[in-house]
Amino acid sequence: MPKKRLTTNGNVFKRTDGRWQSVIWYFDERGEKKRKVFSSKTKTEAQQKITKYIAQFNEEVRCSDESQKTIKESLTRWLQVFKFPSVERTTYDRLECTAQHQVFPLIGEKIVGDITAADLKSVLNYWMEKGYAYTTVKKVHILLNEYFRYLTEESFIQKNPMQSVPMMKKSNFLAAQDKECVPEQEAVTVFTPTEIAKFKREAFATVANGKRKYQQAAAYILMLNTGLRTGELLGLINSDIDLERRVLRLERGVKEVWRRDGLQAEPGRDVKVGKLKSATSKRTVPLNDTAIAMIQDLRKEAYFGENTALVPDEHGNFTRPVNFRKRYYRILVAAGIEKKGLHSLRHTFASNLVNGIKQEDGTVKSLTPRQVADLLGHSTSQITELYYVKKDTSRLHGITDGFNL
Numbered sequence: 001m002p003k004k005r006l007t008t009n010g011n012v013f014k015r016t017d018g019r020w021q022s023v024i025w026y027f028d029e030r031g032e033k034k035r036k037v038f039s040s041k042t043k044t045e046a047q048q049k050i051t052k053y054i055a056q057f058n059e060e061v062r063c064s065d066e067s068q069k070t071i072k073e074s075l076t077r078w079l080q081v082f083k084f085p086s087v088e089r090t091t092y093d094r095l096e097c098t099a100q101h102q103v104f105p106l107i108g109e110k111i112v113g114d115i116t117a118a119d120l121k122s123v124l125n126y127w128m129e130k131g132y133a134y135t136t137v138k139k140v141h142i143l144l145n146e147y148f149r150y151l152t153e154e155s156f157i158q159k160n161p162m163q164s165v166p167m168m169k170k171s172n173f174l175a176a177q178d179k180e181c182v183p184e185q186e187a188v189t190v191f192t193p194t195e196i197a198k199f200k201r202e203a204f205a206t207v208a209n210g211k212r213k214y215q216q217a218a219a220y221i222l223m224l225n226t227g228l229r230t231g232e233l234l235g236l237i238n239s240d241i242d243l244e245r246r247v248l249r250l251e252r253g254v255k256e257v258w259r260r261d262g263l264q265a266e267p268g269r270d271v272k273v274g275k276l277k278s279a280t281s282k283r284t285v286p287l288n289d290t291a292i293a294m295i296q297d298l299r300k301e302a303y304f305g306e307n308t309a310l311v312p313d314e315h316g317n318f319t320r321p322v323n324f325r326k327r328y329y330r331i332l333v334a335a336g337i338e339k340k341g342l343h344s345l346r347h348t349f350a351s352n353l354v355n356g357i358k359q360e361d362g363t364v365k366s367l368t369p370r371q372v373a374d375l376l377g378h379s380t381s382q383i384t385e386l387y388y389v390k391k392d393t394s395r396l397h398g399i400t401d402g403f404n405l
Contacts (some may be wrong), residue, residue, distance in 0.1 A: 234318055238299070243295065269322070276377075281377040285375065
């Protein structure tokens with residue numbers, strides 16, 4: 001995109017009628033050459049008009065040229081204009097949070113056109129050295145990469161400095177933090193059978209008057225037996241469930257987003273009920289005996305009607321994910337179980353299905369990665385295999401016998 005610019009500092013000359021004329025030539029945003037003409041009674045007045053116009057012209061250029069703004073001003077505007085209308089609210093919240101907390105504190109006041117590859121690399125290095133997770137630093141890299149690509153494509157800057165700042169490989173990143181790079185299967189946290197028993201015992205514990213200690217305890221066991229994501233579970237309404245056919249249908253999800261007045265974030269968060277994570281997330285999930293019992297338990301505890309949430313708040317509305325998570329973590333602490341994310345219930349479900357559960361007759365029942373992928377709403381079985389299939393190296397025992405060199 002051509003930049004608006006002056007070609008001269010202006011010319012002043014006296015016309016034949018005795019008046020003075022000022023002429024300034026410039027290129028507009030389309031690259032077309034144009035001129036601005038002033039007429040004055042005196043030479044001094046003509047020169048003053050040129051000086052004033054040039055100052056206004058340069059200010060307009062500065063305001064329209066992203067390369068002359070601070071990265072805080074320019075990146076914020078880019079997010080608001082190009083991202084807010086086109087991405088999920090949760091995605092926008094994350095992008096804005098990354099900019100505000102990982103980018104602006106370090107280089108927010110730097111002028112865009114002066115930012116170098118070394119400046120950007122130092123941002124990534126800073127958070128790596130602070131011990132931040134690889135995924136967090138990668139989000140910073142993705143944000144900066146997309147933003148500077150926009151600046152380059154729009155010709156605000158000639159060269160994209162992010163081209164010289166590739167994201168480190170995860171193994172090298174962790175090595176720099178003196179951490180071990182473990183296989184994806186080992187990075188996934190699951191509940192052991194003993195921990196599941198402890199969790200259930202605490203979740204359904206009662207106080208002196210016989211009332212349960214925790215609200216909606218059955219919801220966590222329902223997740224453990226269906227592999228539902230938190231947002232999927234909290235988005236269920238009673239009419240989504242068919243106990244006779246032993247299935248539930250996932251149609252929507254619940255998320256929390258920053259409260260906003262237009263584009264401006266305000267204190268507090270709102271519950272947003274909307275579409276699911278992906279097209280494959282919209283699916284029918286079978287219910288085993290335990291899952292059915294948990295649904296019945298939840299309805300016995302609180303039921304506001306067929307078109308209301310299965311896991312409602314005290315008013316019958318959708319439960320806030322933050323409150324649901326807090327109750328889960330209280331159960332973990334009271335049960336003496338090492339801290340695991342709520343997603344670990346889904347991981348446990350998937351891991352057991354893929355790797356098998358021993359039955360009463362001694363046989364092991366398992367499902368294929370493709371079947372589990374369909375149950376979880378994964379688009380391909382590769383994700384399922386990567387995270388849940390345990391590598392069995394026992395079959396390699398003795399395989400090199402006879403290959404003596």
